Amino acid sequence: MRLKHRPWGDTFIEEHPELIITKDRVENSNFNEFISRDPLELEIGIGRGDFILQKSLNNPAINYLGVEKAFMAAAISGKKVIDYKLNNLLIVSMDINYLFDKLKNESLNNIYLNFSDPWPKKRQHKRRLTYPTILEQYYSLLKMGGRIYFKTDNDDLFADSINYFNSSKFKVESIDYDYNLQDGDCLTEYEQKFRLQGVKIKRLVAIKE
Ligand SMILES: C[S@@+](CC[C@H](N)C(=O)[O-])C[C@H]1O[C@@H](n2cnc3c(N)ncnc32)[C@H](O)[C@@H]1O
Structure with a gap:
């Protein structure tokens, strides 16, 4: 998904380490706790985040990890979901290939x-x-x-x-x-x-x- 880079995207991701995990946040964040949860489901390439937001709202007992390699798409998804204050959704702004040896x-x-x-x-x-x-x-x-x-x-x-x-x-x-x-x-x-x-x-x- 090609989206024009916007400065608000950097600011938003910087201000929300609890919602969006970047490469440099893997160790010092809630990432490891979140991926240890059970049940856990994964969407790869969340785009603008509609699907994973609806899934998280409809199934509060299931934890959803949403991976998106395009930085601005991850930021747009984050902005869309932030006000719902969902405890069962985490966005990872990375290529899935970087995550394979981090997931269990x-x-x-x-x-x-x-x-x-x-x-x-x-x-x-x-x-x-x-x-x-x-x-x-x-x-x-x-x-x-x-x-x-x-x-x-x-x-x-x-x-x-x-x-x-x-x-x-x-x-x-x-x-x-x-x-x-x-x-x-x-x-x-x-x-x-x-x-x-x-x-x-x-x-x-x-x-x-
Ligand atoms: C064609 S878009 C579809 C977006 C969304 N799933 C939808 O249906 O509206 C594909 C998305 O997958 C993301 N993507 C592609 N390869 C990926 C990878 N290796 N890791 C993470 N995200 C990836 C792209 O950045 C893009 O946002």
Whole structure:
């Protein structure tokens, strides 16, 4: 998500170490306490934060870690959620690849990948958030019975991701090429936009078992 850098973003993140974790805050913050909580769910690439905010509000007994590598997107999400004073939501302003050795194995109940960047060129595929090497990391971090919920508008990313999951240790539980919303679903900004445009939303659910 490309967003213009704004000075308020620096100030906001600087003033809210309790809500937004940056690389230099990993050790001296509530990060380690938060990632030890149970149950714990992870969204990677939270964008502007609508999905994780709704999840946190709807499920106060579940803890949500929202990771976003784009600095201004993390700041915009933080600004959106700050007034709710949620005890069960923490935003991490980092690339997920930096976090893999910081999160604990078998600590996550679910992982959400919503409208991840498609990285269409072959040489870019390894950056995809469903690429086989990254699926191995998710497999280690998830508890038995933990699931990955992956949604996208992108046909090529979806087709390739089905192959990635089918070649992984995960069991694919469901594949939808035109996912109908169900009660309790939370929508991201991209999903809201695509549904208004009539774009079919693809969804795959995979389980560690
Ligand atoms: C296309 S946007 C979708 C945003 C949001 N999930 C939505 O559906 O509205 C993808 C987001 O994932 C973030 N992202 C991509 N790769 C990431 C990574 N390796 N670690 C953390 N965030 C990542 C991008 O910065 C961007 O904000």
